[in-house]
Amino acid sequence: MSYHIESADGVMTFTIDRPHIRNAVNDEIIDGMEELVRSAGKSEVRLVIVTAAGDQAFCSGGDLSVFHALRTEEEAYPMLKRMSQALYALKTLPIPVIALVNGTAVGGGCEIATACDYRLVKAHAKCGFVQGNLVITSGWGGGTYLFEALQHDHALQMLGEARLYTADELETNGWATKVIRSPKDIDVFLSQMKKVRPEVHRAYKEMAIRKWKETNLEGRVEEEVRRCAQLWAEDAHHEAVDKFLNKTNQ
Numbered sequence: 001m002s003y004h005i006e007s008a009d010g011v012m013t014f015t016i017d018r019p020h021i022r023n024a025v026n027d028e029i030i031d032g033m034e035e036l037v038r039s040a041g042k043s044e045v046r047l048v049i050v051t052a053a054g055d056q057a058f059c060s061g062g063d064l065s066v067f068h069a070l071r072t073e074e075e076a077y078p079m080l081k082r083m084s085q086a087l088y089a090l091k092t093l094p095i096p097v098i099a100l101v102n103g104t105a106v107g108g109g110c111e112i113a114t115a116c117d118y119r120l121v122k123a124h125a126k127c128g129f130v131q132g133n134l135v136i137t138s139g140w141g142g143g144t145y146l147f148e149a150l151q152h153d154h155a156l157q158m159l160g161e162a163r164l165y166t167a168d169e170l171e172t173n174g175w176a177t178k179v180i181r182s183p184k185d186i187d188v189f190l191s192q193m194k195k196v197r198p199e200v201h202r203a204y205k206e207m208a209i210r211k212w213k214e215t216n217l218e219g220r221v222e223e224e225v226r227r228c229a230q231l232w233a234e235d236a237h238h239e240a241v242d243k244f245l246n247k248t249n250q
């Protein structure tokens with residue numbers, strides 16, 4: 001199984017489990033994300049954690065060895081759309097959602113983390129919206145969410161530079177809620193949240209969701225998905241992915 005969903009004490013944890021391929025997202029993980037957002041709707045769940053197996057990677061984005069078979073805009077769009085819908089559902093869950101970024105997050109991995117309310121980033125993790133190196137944009141809604149989360153110039157810079165940022169840089173630009181230097185830091189963060197009753201967290205999350213609905217967040221994500229699908233079909237994108245898969249990009 002490429003993922004696990006566990007529940008304890010009102011906390012539902014989704015773990016991507018493909019460490020050999022840096023926790024890249026395949027169709028099964030998209031199934032899992034859909035299962036997560038369905039299950040997390042239950043009233044006994046008070047917060048969600050999204051993380052991954054091992055300490056090397058949180059997620060390396062879409063599994064290029066699988067999704068490179070999608071050649072045209074018409075073929076790429078359904079995959080991008082489906083994951084974007086799962087992440088929109090994750091983002092608009094009526095409870096806090098925490099990305100526990102246990103290692104490197106790139107491409108769609110950064111999009112998953114950006115769809116969450118909080119990003120707890122382990123000190124050794126490097127993260128970046130590297131899609132530009134593949135001559136595409138973000139395509140799961142993460143670019144749109146980044147403009148919501150960060151000051152405009154910091155978001156545009158992170159997307160446009162297409163490079164890995166250190167955890168300290170991510171704290172400075174506002175992407176990391178907190179840099180995790182020891183397991184105790186996670187416990188402190190969670191116990192502070194648990195001191196406040198779940199209905200209060202829900203009420204605050206409703207405020208954010210109201211704003212996102214009023215500003216047509218879903219429609220803006222759809223534009224992002226469509227633009228990415230167009231770029232996906234270009235030769236320059238396929239050549240860049242060929243280079244990555246054939247290890248000839250250095």
Ligand SMILES: CC[C@@H](C(=O)O)C(=O)SCCNC(=O)CCNC(=O)[C@H](O)C(C)(C)COP(=O)(O)OP(=O)(O)OC[C@H]1O[C@@H](n2cnc3c(N)ncnc32)[C@H](O)[C@@H]1OP(=O)(O)O
Binds near residue numbers: 139140
């Ligand atoms: C599809 C949606 C789109 C979006 O909307 O955003 C995307 O997500 S596009 C994908 C963007 N992702 C990338 O470009 C990731 C590229 N990967 C890397 O840059 C690096 O692998 C890493 C994540 C920085 C990790 O580096 P390192 O620790 O040095 O590991 P390796 O590079 O040796 O990787 C180990 C192994 O895993 C394979 N791998 C890694 N990421 C992917 C991936 N996204 N898809 C497919 N395969 C991936 C890599 O090829 C290695 O394979 P082997 O050599 O066969 O062991």
